[in-house]
Amino acid sequence: MSKVLKLLQDAVGTEYVSDEDFITYAYARGIDSALPPNPPDYVVKPGTAEEVAEVVKIANKFKIPIVPRGGGCCLLGGSKPIEKGSIVLDTARMHKILNIDENTLTVTVETGITWAELNSKLNELGYYTGNLGPGSGISAVVGGGLSHHSVGGGGGAKYGTCTQHCVALEVVLPNGEIINTGSNASVYTKEPFCRFGFGPDLTGLFLGDNGLLGIKTKATLEIFPKPPYHAAKTFTMEEPSPENAAKIWLAWRKRGDLGIFDSQLWTLTMVLGTQLLTDVPQIKPWVGLTKAVFFYTMEAETEEELEANMKIVDRICKENGCTELGPELKDGNYAKWHYEEQGHWLTFHGIWGGMGPGSIPLTTEVHVPIHRFPHIAHKLDEWEAAHKAELDANGGMQSGISTALLCGHTTVEVDCGLLAWDKPQHREKNLELWKSQLEMLIREGGMPYMLGEIYSKGLIDTEAFNGSYYSFLKSIKQALDPNRIISPGKFYL
Numbered sequence: 001m002s003k004v005l006k007l008l009q010d011a012v013g014t015e016y017v018s019d020e021d022f023i024t025y026a027y028a029r030g031i032d033s034a035l036p037p038n039p040p041d042y043v044v045k046p047g048t049a050e051e052v053a054e055v056v057k058i059a060n061k062f063k064i065p066i067v068p069r070g071g072g073c074c075l076l077g078g079s080k081p082i083e084k085g086s087i088v089l090d091t092a093r094m095h096k097i098l099n100i101d102e103n104t105l106t107v108t109v110e111t112g113i114t115w116a117e118l119n120s121k122l123n124e125l126g127y128y129t130g131n132l133g134p135g136s137g138i139s140a141v142v143g144g145g146l147s148h149h150s151v152g153g154g155g156g157a158k159y160g161t162c163t164q165h166c167v168a169l170e171v172v173l174p175n176g177e178i179i180n181t182g183s184n185a186s187v188y189t190k191e192p193f194c195r196f197g198f199g200p201d202l203t204g205l206f207l208g209d210n211g212l213l214g215i216k217t218k219a220t221l222e223i224f225p226k227p228p229y230h231a232a233k234t235f236t237m238e239e240p241s242p243e244n245a246a247k248i249w250l251a252w253r254k255r256g257d258l259g260i261f262d263s264q265l266w267t268l269t270m271v272l273g274t275q276l277l278t279d280v281p282q283i284k285p286w287v288g289l290t291k292a293v294f295f296y297t298m299e300a301e302t303e304e305e306l307e308a309n310m311k312i313v314d315r316i317c318k319e320n321g322c323t324e325l326g327p328e329l330k331d332g333n334y335a336k337w338h339y340e341e342q343g344h345w346l347t348f349h350g351i352w353g354g355m356g357p358g359s360i361p362l363t364t365e366v367h368v369p370i371h372r373f374p375h376i377a378h379k380l381d382e383w384e385a386a387h388k389a390e391l392d393a394n395g396g397m398q399s400g401i402s403t404a405l406l407c408g409h410t411t412v413e414v415d416c417g418l419l420a421w422d423k424p425q426h427r428e429k430n431l432e433l434w435k436s437q438l439e440m441l442i443r444e445g446g447m448p449y450m451l452g453e454i455y456s457k458g459l460i461d462t463e464a465f466n467g468s469y470y471s472f473l474k475s476i477k478q479a480l481d482p483n484r485i486i487s488p489g490k491f492y493l
Protein backbone atom coordinates (compact mmCIF):
# COMPACT_ATOMS: atom_id res chain seq x y z
CA MET A 1 0.00 0.00 0.00
CA SER A 2 1.31 3.44 -0.88
CA LYS A 3 2.28 5.83 1.89
CA VAL A 4 -0.23 8.40 0.60
CA LEU A 5 -3.09 5.89 0.63
CA LYS A 6 -2.26 4.92 4.21
CA LEU A 7 -2.18 8.56 5.34
CA LEU A 8 -5.48 9.32 3.57
CA GLN A 9 -7.06 6.27 5.21
CA ASP A 10 -5.85 7.44 8.60
CA ALA A 11 -7.35 10.87 7.88
CA VAL A 12 -10.85 9.88 6.72
CA GLY A 13 -11.26 6.18 7.54
CA THR A 14 -10.39 3.16 5.41
CA GLU A 15 -13.83 2.82 3.85
CA TYR A 16 -13.86 6.42 2.60
CA VAL A 17 -10.75 6.42 0.46
CA SER A 18 -9.99 4.37 -2.61
CA ASP A 19 -7.41 3.97 -5.34
CA GLU A 20 -9.28 1.09 -7.03
CA ASP A 21 -9.81 1.49 -10.78
CA PHE A 22 -13.54 0.87 -10.65
CA ILE A 23 -13.89 3.76 -8.21
CA THR A 24 -11.38 6.19 -9.70
CA TYR A 25 -12.85 5.69 -13.21
CA ALA A 26 -16.27 6.66 -11.84
CA TYR A 27 -14.70 10.01 -10.96
CA ALA A 28 -12.82 10.42 -14.25
CA ARG A 29 -15.47 12.81 -15.51
CA GLY A 30 -18.49 14.73 -14.39
CA ILE A 31 -21.52 15.07 -16.61
CA ASP A 32 -19.21 16.78 -19.11
CA SER A 33 -19.24 13.80 -21.46
CA ALA A 34 -17.65 15.71 -24.35
CA LEU A 35 -14.34 16.04 -22.53
CA PRO A 36 -11.75 13.28 -22.28
CA PRO A 37 -11.97 11.37 -18.98
CA ASN A 38 -9.09 11.68 -16.53
CA PRO A 39 -9.23 9.31 -13.56
CA PRO A 40 -7.74 10.55 -10.29
CA ASP A 41 -5.26 8.44 -8.32
CA TYR A 42 -7.42 8.63 -5.21
CA VAL A 43 -11.01 9.37 -4.30
CA VAL A 44 -11.63 10.56 -0.73
CA LYS A 45 -14.90 11.19 1.03
CA PRO A 46 -14.25 13.14 4.23
CA GLY A 47 -17.01 13.45 6.80
CA THR A 48 -15.99 16.73 8.46
CA ALA A 49 -14.13 19.98 7.79
CA GLU A 50 -11.32 18.73 10.02
CA GLU A 51 -10.95 15.62 7.84
CA VAL A 52 -10.94 17.81 4.73
CA ALA A 53 -8.16 19.86 6.33
CA GLU A 54 -6.13 16.69 7.02
CA VAL A 55 -6.48 15.60 3.38
CA VAL A 56 -5.36 19.05 2.22
CA LYS A 57 -2.30 18.91 4.48
CA ILE A 58 -1.34 15.47 3.10
CA ALA A 59 -1.79 16.80 -0.43
CA ASN A 60 0.52 19.71 0.36
CA LYS A 61 3.15 17.41 1.80
CA PHE A 62 3.20 15.23 -1.31
CA LYS A 63 2.27 18.00 -3.81
CA ILE A 64 -0.85 16.18 -5.02
CA PRO A 65 -3.61 18.22 -6.69
CA ILE A 66 -7.11 18.08 -5.18
CA VAL A 67 -10.34 18.67 -7.09
CA PRO A 68 -13.40 19.33 -4.91
CA ARG A 69 -16.55 17.66 -6.19
CA GLY A 70 -20.19 18.06 -5.25
CA GLY A 71 -22.83 16.48 -7.49
CA GLY A 72 -20.43 16.29 -10.46
CA CYS A 73 -22.92 18.14 -12.69
CA CYS A 74 -20.55 20.84 -13.99
CA LEU A 75 -20.92 20.79 -17.76
CA LEU A 76 -17.50 22.28 -18.47
CA GLY A 77 -15.08 19.91 -16.77
CA GLY A 78 -14.89 21.55 -13.33
CA SER A 79 -15.35 18.58 -11.05
CA LYS A 80 -12.86 16.13 -12.55
CA PRO A 81 -9.07 16.26 -12.51
CA ILE A 82 -7.30 18.38 -15.09
CA GLU A 83 -3.85 17.18 -14.05
CA LYS A 84 -2.63 13.59 -13.68
CA GLY A 85 -2.18 11.99 -10.27
CA SER A 86 -4.93 13.93 -8.50
CA ILE A 87 -7.24 13.39 -5.54
CA VAL A 88 -10.95 13.93 -6.11
CA LEU A 89 -12.50 15.07 -2.85
CA ASP A 90 -16.18 14.12 -2.86
CA THR A 91 -18.24 16.13 -0.36
CA ALA A 92 -21.24 13.74 -0.44
CA ARG A 93 -20.86 12.61 3.19
CA MET A 94 -21.09 16.17 4.44
CA HIS A 95 -24.80 16.63 3.89
CA LYS A 96 -26.30 17.61 7.22
CA ILE A 97 -28.59 20.53 7.93
CA LEU A 98 -26.89 21.97 11.00
CA ASN A 99 -29.34 24.67 12.03
CA ILE A 100 -32.54 26.24 10.78
CA ASP A 101 -32.72 29.53 12.66
CA GLU A 102 -36.15 31.14 12.52
CA ASN A 103 -34.86 34.17 14.46
CA THR A 104 -32.10 35.12 12.04
CA LEU A 105 -33.96 33.56 9.08
CA THR A 106 -30.94 31.54 8.00
CA VAL A 107 -30.09 27.92 7.47
CA THR A 108 -26.61 26.51 8.04
CA VAL A 109 -25.69 23.36 6.14
CA GLU A 110 -22.79 21.18 5.24
CA THR A 111 -22.05 21.89 1.59
CA GLY A 112 -22.59 18.32 0.31
CA ILE A 113 -26.38 18.52 0.74
CA THR A 114 -28.44 18.63 -2.45
CA TRP A 115 -30.64 21.63 -3.13
CA ALA A 116 -33.64 19.31 -3.35
CA GLU A 117 -33.05 17.71 0.06
CA LEU A 118 -32.43 21.08 1.72
CA ASN A 119 -35.50 22.74 0.24
CA SER A 120 -37.79 19.81 0.93
CA LYS A 121 -36.88 20.09 4.66
CA LEU A 122 -37.33 23.87 4.61
CA ASN A 123 -40.65 23.49 2.80
CA GLU A 124 -42.04 21.52 5.73
CA LEU A 125 -41.55 24.68 7.83
CA GLY A 126 -42.92 27.03 5.16
CA TYR A 127 -39.54 28.35 3.98
CA TYR A 128 -37.26 28.09 0.96
CA THR A 129 -33.78 29.30 0.08
CA GLY A 130 -35.18 31.92 -2.31
CA ASN A 131 -33.17 30.84 -5.29
CA LEU A 132 -33.64 27.08 -5.23
CA GLY A 133 -30.28 26.27 -6.83
CA PRO A 134 -29.72 24.95 -10.36
CA GLY A 135 -32.03 22.88 -12.56
CA SER A 136 -29.83 19.90 -11.62
CA GLY A 137 -30.69 20.40 -7.93
CA ILE A 138 -31.75 16.80 -7.36
CA SER A 139 -28.08 15.79 -7.75
CA ALA A 140 -26.22 19.09 -7.53
CA VAL A 141 -25.25 20.26 -4.06
CA VAL A 142 -25.00 23.56 -2.23
CA GLY A 143 -21.17 23.62 -2.50
CA GLY A 144 -21.31 23.16 -6.28
CA GLY A 145 -24.02 25.79 -6.76
CA LEU A 146 -22.17 28.34 -4.61
CA SER A 147 -18.98 27.66 -6.55
CA HIS A 148 -20.80 28.36 -9.84
CA HIS A 149 -23.15 31.26 -8.95
CA SER A 150 -25.87 28.87 -10.11
CA VAL A 151 -29.34 29.97 -11.08
CA GLY A 152 -32.11 28.19 -12.93
CA GLY A 153 -33.75 25.68 -10.63
CA GLY A 154 -36.34 28.15 -9.47
CA GLY A 155 -36.66 31.61 -7.98
CA GLY A 156 -34.09 33.14 -10.33
CA ALA A 157 -36.22 36.14 -11.34
CA LYS A 158 -37.05 37.05 -7.75
CA TYR A 159 -33.85 36.15 -5.92
CA GLY A 160 -31.06 36.19 -8.55
CA THR A 161 -28.23 33.67 -8.32
CA CYS A 162 -27.96 31.26 -5.38
CA THR A 163 -24.88 33.12 -4.15
CA GLN A 164 -26.73 36.37 -3.59
CA HIS A 165 -28.22 35.19 -0.31
CA CYS A 166 -25.18 33.40 1.08
CA VAL A 167 -24.43 34.92 4.49
CA ALA A 168 -21.33 33.03 5.62
CA LEU A 169 -19.00 30.20 4.69
CA GLU A 170 -16.65 27.82 6.38
CA VAL A 171 -13.76 27.16 4.01
CA VAL A 172 -10.74 24.88 4.22
CA LEU A 173 -7.96 26.92 2.68
CA PRO A 174 -5.36 25.34 0.37
CA ASN A 175 -2.88 25.16 3.29
CA GLY A 176 -5.32 23.20 5.44
CA GLU A 177 -6.41 26.06 7.71
CA ILE A 178 -10.14 26.52 8.32
CA ILE A 179 -11.67 29.99 8.14
CA ASN A 180 -15.15 31.34 8.83
CA THR A 181 -16.46 34.34 6.93
CA GLY A 182 -19.27 36.85 7.34
CA SER A 183 -20.45 37.48 10.88
CA ASN A 184 -18.84 34.16 11.87
CA ALA A 185 -15.47 35.92 11.57
CA SER A 186 -16.21 37.61 14.90
CA VAL A 187 -15.63 35.79 18.18
CA TYR A 188 -18.33 37.99 19.71
CA THR A 189 -21.30 37.45 17.39
CA LYS A 190 -23.65 34.76 18.55
CA GLU A 191 -24.79 33.38 15.21
CA PRO A 192 -24.28 33.81 11.44
CA PHE A 193 -26.68 36.52 10.31
CA CYS A 194 -24.84 38.93 8.05
CA ARG A 195 -22.27 38.71 5.29
CA PHE A 196 -20.85 42.21 5.50
CA GLY A 197 -18.68 43.97 8.08
CA PHE A 198 -15.19 43.39 9.46
CA GLY A 199 -13.63 44.56 6.16
CA PRO A 200 -13.75 43.12 2.66
CA ASP A 201 -16.38 40.60 1.62
CA LEU A 202 -14.31 37.43 2.01
CA THR A 203 -17.41 35.27 1.60
CA GLY A 204 -17.64 36.70 -1.91
CA LEU A 205 -14.02 35.75 -2.59
CA PHE A 206 -14.99 32.07 -2.56
CA LEU A 207 -18.41 32.38 -4.19
CA GLY A 208 -18.30 31.56 -7.90
CA ASP A 209 -14.62 30.57 -7.62
CA ASN A 210 -15.27 27.28 -9.43
CA GLY A 211 -13.33 25.43 -6.75
CA LEU A 212 -10.15 27.46 -7.23
CA LEU A 213 -9.46 29.03 -3.85
CA GLY A 214 -10.51 26.56 -1.17
CA ILE A 215 -12.99 23.87 -0.18
CA LYS A 216 -16.29 25.13 1.18
CA THR A 217 -17.42 22.88 3.99
CA LYS A 218 -20.31 24.82 5.55
CA ALA A 219 -22.59 27.54 4.26
CA THR A 220 -25.21 29.76 5.84
CA LEU A 221 -27.98 30.90 3.50
CA GLU A 222 -30.86 33.27 4.06
CA ILE A 223 -34.26 31.62 4.11
CA PHE A 224 -37.55 33.18 3.06
CA PRO A 225 -41.15 32.38 3.96
CA LYS A 226 -42.99 31.00 0.97
CA PRO A 227 -45.78 33.50 0.13
CA PRO A 228 -49.34 32.12 0.34
CA TYR A 229 -50.49 33.09 -3.18
CA HIS A 230 -49.07 32.29 -6.57
CA ALA A 231 -49.93 32.32 -10.25
CA ALA A 232 -48.37 30.36 -13.11
CA LYS A 233 -49.07 31.04 -16.78
CA THR A 234 -47.64 29.74 -20.04
CA PHE A 235 -47.90 31.40 -23.45
CA THR A 236 -46.89 30.79 -27.01
CA MET A 237 -44.75 33.63 -28.31
CA GLU A 238 -44.47 35.14 -31.77
CA GLU A 239 -41.07 35.42 -33.42
CA PRO A 240 -38.60 36.99 -32.96
CA SER A 241 -38.92 35.54 -29.49
CA PRO A 242 -35.66 36.92 -27.99
CA GLU A 243 -36.78 40.45 -28.93
CA ASN A 244 -40.24 39.91 -27.51
CA ALA A 245 -38.98 38.29 -24.31
CA ALA A 246 -36.44 41.08 -23.73
CA LYS A 247 -39.14 43.73 -24.24
CA ILE A 248 -41.40 42.01 -21.72
CA TRP A 249 -38.68 41.55 -19.12
CA LEU A 250 -37.51 45.16 -19.39
CA ALA A 251 -41.06 46.48 -19.22
CA TRP A 252 -41.74 44.40 -16.10
CA ARG A 253 -38.53 45.57 -14.44
CA LYS A 254 -39.35 49.19 -15.16
CA ARG A 255 -42.62 48.70 -13.27
CA GLY A 256 -40.73 47.66 -10.12
CA ASP A 257 -41.38 44.55 -8.07
CA LEU A 258 -44.27 42.58 -9.54
CA GLY A 259 -43.52 39.42 -7.59
CA ILE A 260 -42.25 37.45 -10.61
CA PHE A 261 -40.62 34.30 -9.20
CA ASP A 262 -39.43 32.80 -12.48
CA SER A 263 -39.80 33.64 -16.13
CA GLN A 264 -38.35 31.67 -19.02
CA LEU A 265 -38.33 31.63 -22.78
CA TRP A 266 -38.11 28.25 -24.49
CA THR A 267 -37.08 29.00 -28.05
CA LEU A 268 -38.78 27.32 -30.99
CA THR A 269 -35.66 25.14 -31.47
CA MET A 270 -35.99 23.93 -27.88
CA VAL A 271 -39.76 23.39 -28.11
CA LEU A 272 -39.38 21.30 -31.27
CA GLY A 273 -36.31 19.52 -29.90
CA THR A 274 -37.91 18.51 -26.61
CA GLN A 275 -40.97 17.19 -28.45
CA LEU A 276 -38.64 14.73 -30.14
CA LEU A 277 -36.18 14.05 -27.38
CA THR A 278 -37.77 14.08 -24.04
CA ASP A 279 -39.92 11.75 -22.06
CA VAL A 280 -40.96 14.52 -19.68
CA PRO A 281 -44.75 13.99 -19.91
CA GLN A 282 -45.47 17.53 -18.68
CA ILE A 283 -44.06 18.90 -21.94
CA LYS A 284 -46.09 16.54 -24.12
CA PRO A 285 -49.04 18.95 -24.42
CA TRP A 286 -46.71 21.08 -26.57
CA VAL A 287 -46.54 18.42 -29.28
CA GLY A 288 -47.64 20.10 -32.48
CA LEU A 289 -46.71 23.63 -31.30
CA THR A 290 -44.66 25.54 -33.85
CA LYS A 291 -43.99 28.58 -31.70
CA ALA A 292 -41.66 29.52 -28.90
CA VAL A 293 -43.03 29.15 -25.37
CA PHE A 294 -42.79 31.80 -22.65
CA PHE A 295 -43.90 31.48 -19.05
CA TYR A 296 -43.90 33.15 -15.69
CA THR A 297 -44.62 32.18 -12.13
CA MET A 298 -45.53 34.84 -9.62
CA GLU A 299 -45.94 35.09 -5.85
CA ALA A 300 -47.90 37.46 -3.62
CA GLU A 301 -48.86 38.02 -0.01
CA THR A 302 -52.56 38.66 -0.76
CA GLU A 303 -55.05 37.72 -3.44
CA GLU A 304 -55.52 41.41 -4.31
CA GLU A 305 -51.80 41.94 -4.81
CA LEU A 306 -51.66 38.85 -7.03
CA GLU A 307 -54.60 40.00 -9.16
CA ALA A 308 -53.25 43.54 -9.54
CA ASN A 309 -49.75 42.40 -10.53
CA MET A 310 -51.09 39.73 -12.87
CA LYS A 311 -53.10 42.35 -14.74
CA ILE A 312 -49.97 44.42 -15.43
CA VAL A 313 -47.83 41.41 -16.28
CA ASP A 314 -50.42 39.86 -18.62
CA ARG A 315 -51.03 43.13 -20.44
CA ILE A 316 -47.30 43.49 -21.15
CA CYS A 317 -47.14 39.85 -22.34
CA LYS A 318 -50.07 40.40 -24.69
CA GLU A 319 -48.57 43.60 -26.13
CA ASN A 320 -45.42 41.65 -26.99
CA GLY A 321 -46.57 38.64 -28.94
CA CYS A 322 -47.87 36.29 -26.24
CA THR A 323 -50.99 34.15 -26.45
CA GLU A 324 -51.96 32.34 -23.28
CA LEU A 325 -52.31 28.57 -23.28
CA GLY A 326 -55.02 27.22 -20.99
CA PRO A 327 -54.80 27.14 -17.19
CA GLU A 328 -54.14 23.43 -16.73
CA LEU A 329 -51.12 21.27 -17.40
CA LYS A 330 -53.03 19.39 -20.09
CA ASP A 331 -53.52 22.73 -21.89
CA GLY A 332 -49.76 23.23 -22.00
CA ASN A 333 -49.44 25.27 -18.78
CA TYR A 334 -46.02 23.89 -17.94
CA ALA A 335 -45.45 26.82 -15.52
CA LYS A 336 -47.98 25.27 -13.13
CA TRP A 337 -45.91 22.10 -12.84
CA HIS A 338 -42.69 24.10 -12.72
CA TYR A 339 -43.88 25.94 -9.59
CA GLU A 340 -46.30 23.59 -7.86
CA GLU A 341 -44.59 20.22 -8.28
CA GLN A 342 -40.87 21.05 -8.42
CA GLY A 343 -40.85 20.81 -12.23
CA HIS A 344 -37.95 23.28 -12.10
CA TRP A 345 -35.71 20.43 -10.92
CA LEU A 346 -37.41 17.54 -12.69
CA THR A 347 -37.43 18.92 -16.23
CA PHE A 348 -33.77 19.06 -17.08
CA HIS A 349 -32.85 15.71 -15.58
CA GLY A 350 -35.60 14.29 -17.82
CA ILE A 351 -34.36 16.12 -20.89
CA TRP A 352 -30.76 15.01 -20.32
CA GLY A 353 -31.98 11.45 -19.85
CA GLY A 354 -34.08 11.71 -23.01
CA MET A 355 -31.02 12.58 -25.05
CA GLY A 356 -29.70 9.11 -24.39
CA PRO A 357 -26.15 7.87 -24.48
CA GLY A 358 -25.71 8.53 -28.21
CA SER A 359 -25.74 12.30 -27.95
CA ILE A 360 -23.81 14.76 -25.84
CA PRO A 361 -24.59 18.29 -24.78
CA LEU A 362 -21.87 20.86 -25.31
CA THR A 363 -23.68 23.37 -23.24
CA THR A 364 -23.03 26.76 -21.82
CA GLU A 365 -24.78 29.41 -19.80
CA VAL A 366 -23.92 33.11 -19.94
CA HIS A 367 -25.38 36.23 -18.36
CA VAL A 368 -26.19 39.24 -20.52
CA PRO A 369 -28.03 42.47 -19.70
CA ILE A 370 -31.72 42.14 -20.56
CA HIS A 371 -31.58 44.57 -23.50
CA ARG A 372 -28.62 42.74 -25.09
CA PHE A 373 -30.31 39.35 -25.14
CA PRO A 374 -31.56 39.82 -28.74
CA HIS A 375 -28.03 40.81 -29.80
CA ILE A 376 -26.56 37.59 -28.37
CA ALA A 377 -29.33 35.61 -30.07
CA HIS A 378 -28.43 37.20 -33.44
CA LYS A 379 -24.74 36.51 -32.89
CA LEU A 380 -25.51 32.86 -32.18
CA ASP A 381 -27.52 32.69 -35.42
CA GLU A 382 -24.64 34.30 -37.32
CA TRP A 383 -22.16 31.87 -35.76
CA GLU A 384 -24.39 28.95 -36.76
CA ALA A 385 -24.72 30.19 -40.35
CA ALA A 386 -20.94 30.67 -40.61
CA HIS A 387 -20.30 27.13 -39.32
CA LYS A 388 -23.21 25.36 -40.98
CA ALA A 389 -21.08 23.25 -43.31
CA GLU A 390 -18.87 22.07 -40.44
CA LEU A 391 -21.87 21.35 -38.19
CA ASP A 392 -23.51 19.31 -40.96
CA ALA A 393 -20.30 17.46 -41.80
CA ASN A 394 -19.76 16.61 -38.14
CA GLY A 395 -22.77 14.34 -37.86
CA GLY A 396 -25.38 17.11 -38.09
CA MET A 397 -24.71 18.97 -34.85
CA GLN A 398 -27.50 21.22 -33.60
CA SER A 399 -26.77 24.72 -32.35
CA GLY A 400 -28.65 27.58 -30.72
CA ILE A 401 -30.37 28.92 -27.64
CA SER A 402 -32.42 26.40 -25.71
CA THR A 403 -33.88 28.44 -22.87
CA ALA A 404 -33.32 31.90 -21.46
CA LEU A 405 -34.42 33.06 -18.07
CA LEU A 406 -34.79 36.25 -16.15
CA CYS A 407 -32.10 36.39 -13.45
CA GLY A 408 -32.50 39.02 -10.75
CA HIS A 409 -33.31 42.60 -11.64
CA THR A 410 -30.92 43.20 -14.53
CA THR A 411 -29.87 40.02 -16.23
CA VAL A 412 -30.91 37.28 -18.64
CA GLU A 413 -29.25 33.91 -18.30
CA VAL A 414 -28.89 32.43 -21.78
CA ASP A 415 -28.61 28.64 -22.08
CA CYS A 416 -27.09 27.70 -25.37
CA GLY A 417 -24.51 25.53 -27.03
CA LEU A 418 -24.38 22.51 -29.27
CA LEU A 419 -25.87 19.06 -29.35
CA ALA A 420 -23.56 16.50 -30.89
CA TRP A 421 -23.57 12.81 -31.66
CA ASP A 422 -21.04 10.95 -29.60
CA LYS A 423 -18.94 9.24 -32.28
CA PRO A 424 -15.16 8.91 -31.89
CA GLN A 425 -14.57 10.43 -35.35
CA HIS A 426 -16.49 13.58 -34.35
CA ARG A 427 -15.02 14.22 -30.91
CA GLU A 428 -12.12 16.48 -31.81
CA LYS A 429 -14.27 18.62 -34.08
CA ASN A 430 -17.05 18.74 -31.44
CA LEU A 431 -14.62 20.33 -29.02
CA GLU A 432 -13.23 22.74 -31.60
CA LEU A 433 -16.69 23.99 -32.56
CA TRP A 434 -17.78 24.21 -28.94
CA LYS A 435 -14.73 26.30 -28.00
CA SER A 436 -15.27 28.55 -31.00
CA GLN A 437 -18.85 29.25 -29.91
CA LEU A 438 -17.85 29.79 -26.26
CA GLU A 439 -15.19 32.30 -27.32
CA MET A 440 -17.66 34.15 -29.52
CA LEU A 441 -20.02 34.47 -26.55
CA ILE A 442 -17.27 35.98 -24.39
CA ARG A 443 -16.24 38.40 -27.14
CA GLU A 444 -19.86 39.54 -27.48
CA GLY A 445 -19.93 40.45 -23.80
CA GLY A 446 -21.50 37.31 -22.29
CA MET A 447 -20.46 36.62 -18.69
CA PRO A 448 -20.04 32.86 -18.15
CA TYR A 449 -20.23 31.71 -14.54
CA MET A 450 -20.00 27.90 -14.76
CA LEU A 451 -16.38 27.88 -15.89
CA GLY A 452 -14.87 24.47 -15.23
CA GLU A 453 -11.75 23.75 -17.25
CA ILE A 454 -12.98 24.90 -20.64
CA TYR A 455 -14.40 28.31 -19.87
CA SER A 456 -11.86 29.29 -17.17
CA LYS A 457 -9.14 28.77 -19.79
CA GLY A 458 -11.32 30.36 -22.50
CA LEU A 459 -11.34 33.60 -20.48
CA ILE A 460 -7.54 33.72 -20.73
CA ASP A 461 -7.43 32.56 -24.37
CA THR A 462 -9.75 35.38 -25.40
CA GLU A 463 -7.89 37.90 -23.21
CA ALA A 464 -11.23 38.65 -21.60
CA PHE A 465 -9.90 39.98 -18.30
CA ASN A 466 -9.74 43.71 -18.13
CA GLY A 467 -6.44 45.42 -17.19
CA SER A 468 -4.72 43.89 -14.16
CA TYR A 469 -7.64 41.64 -13.20
CA TYR A 470 -5.90 38.38 -14.15
CA SER A 471 -2.65 39.25 -12.39
CA PHE A 472 -4.69 40.20 -9.30
CA LEU A 473 -6.45 36.82 -9.43
CA LYS A 474 -3.08 35.10 -9.91
CA SER A 475 -1.62 36.90 -6.88
CA ILE A 476 -4.54 35.80 -4.72
CA LYS A 477 -4.15 32.21 -5.89
CA GLN A 478 -0.38 32.30 -5.36
CA ALA A 479 -0.77 33.72 -1.85
CA LEU A 480 -3.42 31.19 -0.82
CA ASP A 481 -2.10 28.17 -2.68
CA PRO A 482 1.65 28.41 -3.34
CA ASN A 483 1.88 24.63 -3.94
CA ARG A 484 -0.94 24.66 -6.55
CA ILE A 485 -2.95 22.11 -4.56
CA ILE A 486 -6.60 23.06 -5.14
CA SER A 487 -7.94 22.65 -8.69
CA PRO A 488 -4.69 23.35 -10.54
CA GLY A 489 -5.16 24.04 -14.23
CA LYS A 490 -8.36 26.06 -13.98
CA PHE A 491 -7.73 29.58 -15.34
CA TYR A 492 -4.32 28.14 -16.37
CA LEU A 493 -3.30 28.61 -12.72
Ligand SMILES: Cc1cc2nc3c(=O)[nH]c(=O)nc-3n(C[C@H](O)[C@H](O)[C@H](O)COP(=O)(O)OP(=O)(O)OC[C@H]3O[C@@H](n4cnc5c(N)ncnc54)[C@H](O)[C@@H]3O)c2cc1C
Pocket residue numbers: 030031067068069070071072073074075078079091111133134135136139140141142143144145146147148149150151152153210211212214215216217348349352365450452487
Ligand atom coordinates in the same frame (compact mmCIF):
# COMPACT_ATOMS: atom_id res chain seq x y z
C1 LIG B 1 -29.60 18.38 -15.99
C2 LIG B 1 -28.75 19.57 -15.65
C3 LIG B 1 -29.35 20.80 -15.39
C4 LIG B 1 -28.58 21.89 -15.07
N1 LIG B 1 -29.20 23.07 -14.81
C5 LIG B 1 -28.46 24.14 -14.42
C6 LIG B 1 -29.10 25.36 -14.09
O1 LIG B 1 -30.31 25.49 -14.18
N2 LIG B 1 -28.33 26.38 -13.66
C7 LIG B 1 -26.97 26.27 -13.51
O2 LIG B 1 -26.32 27.22 -13.08
N3 LIG B 1 -26.35 25.13 -13.86
C8 LIG B 1 -27.05 24.07 -14.27
N4 LIG B 1 -26.43 22.88 -14.55
C9 LIG B 1 -24.99 22.81 -14.35
C10 LIG B 1 -24.57 22.34 -12.91
O3 LIG B 1 -25.32 21.24 -12.55
C11 LIG B 1 -24.77 23.40 -11.84
O4 LIG B 1 -24.03 24.54 -12.14
C12 LIG B 1 -24.52 22.92 -10.40
O5 LIG B 1 -24.59 24.02 -9.50
C13 LIG B 1 -23.27 22.19 -10.16
O6 LIG B 1 -23.34 21.65 -8.86
P1 LIG B 1 -22.62 20.30 -8.49
O7 LIG B 1 -22.86 20.05 -7.04
O8 LIG B 1 -22.96 19.22 -9.41
O9 LIG B 1 -21.12 20.78 -8.68
P2 LIG B 1 -19.85 20.01 -9.24
O10 LIG B 1 -19.97 19.74 -10.67
O11 LIG B 1 -19.53 18.87 -8.37
O12 LIG B 1 -18.78 21.16 -8.99
C14 LIG B 1 -18.89 22.38 -9.63
C15 LIG B 1 -17.62 23.20 -9.39
O13 LIG B 1 -17.55 23.58 -8.04
C16 LIG B 1 -16.41 23.04 -7.41
N5 LIG B 1 -16.88 22.58 -6.10
C17 LIG B 1 -17.86 21.68 -5.83
N6 LIG B 1 -18.04 21.58 -4.50
C18 LIG B 1 -17.16 22.44 -3.93
C19 LIG B 1 -16.84 22.79 -2.58
N7 LIG B 1 -17.48 22.24 -1.54
N8 LIG B 1 -15.88 23.71 -2.38
C20 LIG B 1 -15.22 24.29 -3.41
N9 LIG B 1 -15.47 23.98 -4.69
C21 LIG B 1 -16.42 23.08 -4.94
C22 LIG B 1 -15.92 21.93 -8.32
O14 LIG B 1 -14.52 21.77 -8.23
C23 LIG B 1 -16.35 22.44 -9.68
O15 LIG B 1 -15.43 23.34 -10.21
C24 LIG B 1 -27.17 21.77 -14.97
C25 LIG B 1 -26.57 20.54 -15.24
C26 LIG B 1 -27.35 19.46 -15.58
C27 LIG B 1 -26.69 18.17 -15.85
